[in-house]
Amino acid sequence: MKSVFLCGAHSVGKTTLLASLAQEQRFKGYKREQELARGIIKQQKLKRDDFDHQKHPDAFERLQLDILQKQNEVEERNTKEGVPYLMDRGIDPLVYARYYLGEEAYKRLLDNPWAGTSLERYRSKSSRLFVIEPHQQCIEDDGVRVRPNLKELQEFTRVMKKTLDENRINYTIIHDLDIRRRVQVVLEATKT
Template identity: 30%
Template sequence: MRSFYLCGAQSVGKTTLIRELNRRPELASLRIEVIDEVARSLIKQDGIDLNVFQDYRNHQEQFYQFNLKLVSRYLDMARQDRLDDESSDRLKLYDRSGLDAVNYICTYLPHLSHRMLGEAAVQHLIDEYSSSSAFVSFIVMDPQAEFIEHDNVRLPPQLPELQKYTENLKQLLEQRGIPRVDLPERDLDIRVQRVSELLLNRDGNGKELDD
């Protein structure tokens, strides 16, 4: 089994990309299981006030604890994936990863980044992703101005902040030795084609795909 994590800041087109991938006939036989973004279900499940995100500077501890809880959820899923049969031909495509939650704190509340990176759950999550790199692939989407649209749920999207988030995420993956594939293209069709090739090839080495 291989897990693909489609990562990036809010409102960069991840959900749109997944929707388009579901329409590709060449992927139909791969039995891809799409894992929806955990944050949305957690917000609904816990009845979290959306002001925690839209006015996060005035709700710093709540924002921190929410993202830490996300880390724990993704840690549980990563551990379960590791326990699954590695010889299985199943593919999982995650809408975001636990490191996105870590990166939200590092980017938007940088004075709390040391605290977040020192959390046991974060350390265990990084260990899971690092030790499973033969079966885990990270795809990082760069923000493009034309894809930005505020969903009135998460943080208001501002391009400079989205770019900072993306650079921080790439640095976080690189520093922890977790391979990644960058997706900087503006054209949606090219994005879909590149990720389709990645899924079809089950490519987990983090190298750039040929155009």
Template identity: 30%
Template sequence: MADAKNIYIVGAQCTGKTTLADALSKFFESPKNHYLHEGAVSKPYIIKEVARNVLREHKFTASDITSSKSRAAQLQRLILAAQYRIERETQRNGWFISDRSALDPIVYARFYVGDATANEMMNSEEWLEMREHMKQGLVFICESGVPWLFDDGTRLMPDDVSDWAKFHNLFCKMLDEAGIQYHVISKTMLALEERLAMVLNVWKEGESNETSLQMRDM
């Protein structure tokens, strides 16, 4: 049973990343999924809520990101380390779908703390290793501007729509700078079924290409 390419669902806060990761998880667990049940791929591990777990474990709040640059920097370093640990552990056992990536805390650091902290994180062993994994995986960025933005009391809320769009643009810029290819899930693509279909179509195409390459190498 083969391992597929890792899938990363990344982007600004409140753009539906975890919802999409959950939908992908249900797809691969479905008894109708012939990829899994015919042995084409192994069952993926689902990585989600890493940032929230760090917030709870280390007693941070979302407001710490905007009220204290030192606290914000400390938090993003902790999130990077946590994402690194869980990705390495999961990679040993198969492939995964994650509702964020090791780049997310670096983008947050650049946006809310400054270039110096972000550059330090980008030179870390954790990021340099995870960057190569992302290059080999499939990366989807959820565009900001979707209408379901709401405050659940835990997540960091953008100040306004313009601020939200700036964060998305910074994310795309840093993906480009890192040499990581990605697919944009448009803010106009509102139906979960449509988003799921887009990701699966890209994934299936990638798996087909990988199979073709393996056959040519035989």
């Protein structure tokens, strides 16, 4: 595996899983790529209300495009350098646009060259995607992103699986809440 992508709604534990995987012997040589969304939000000095999908759908879509572009840059750099990496996120910006803004916004992002490049990378045999299912125990409001609730996160996850299936991207579901079991699922799925 050259790249491992941890996907899912906000507040499902991707960052925690990323940190745990980085401690595993199998991933010692892997670069750890943190979530980019919060950094972009901070860099652009946005408040949650600035990109509220209901109040400011254009700003929300633009944010997803910015995240998609930045993720693609990170993925491209690592690929060109031949650096294996663990990444917090993957197809997520496309799913955020689809879930919160609808099919037209999703199609606009999907038509972007960055999306095409990333989707090809996710389909590659050297990549592995994981979708982490939400659990009530993981939900917390970080004060930055969309306010989460379990029903919404479950529906988001359903849309993510649908999007991955439609784009012919293989993925593994992580159902477990226990971090040791989550790590084990990734280790088992990335055996060579």
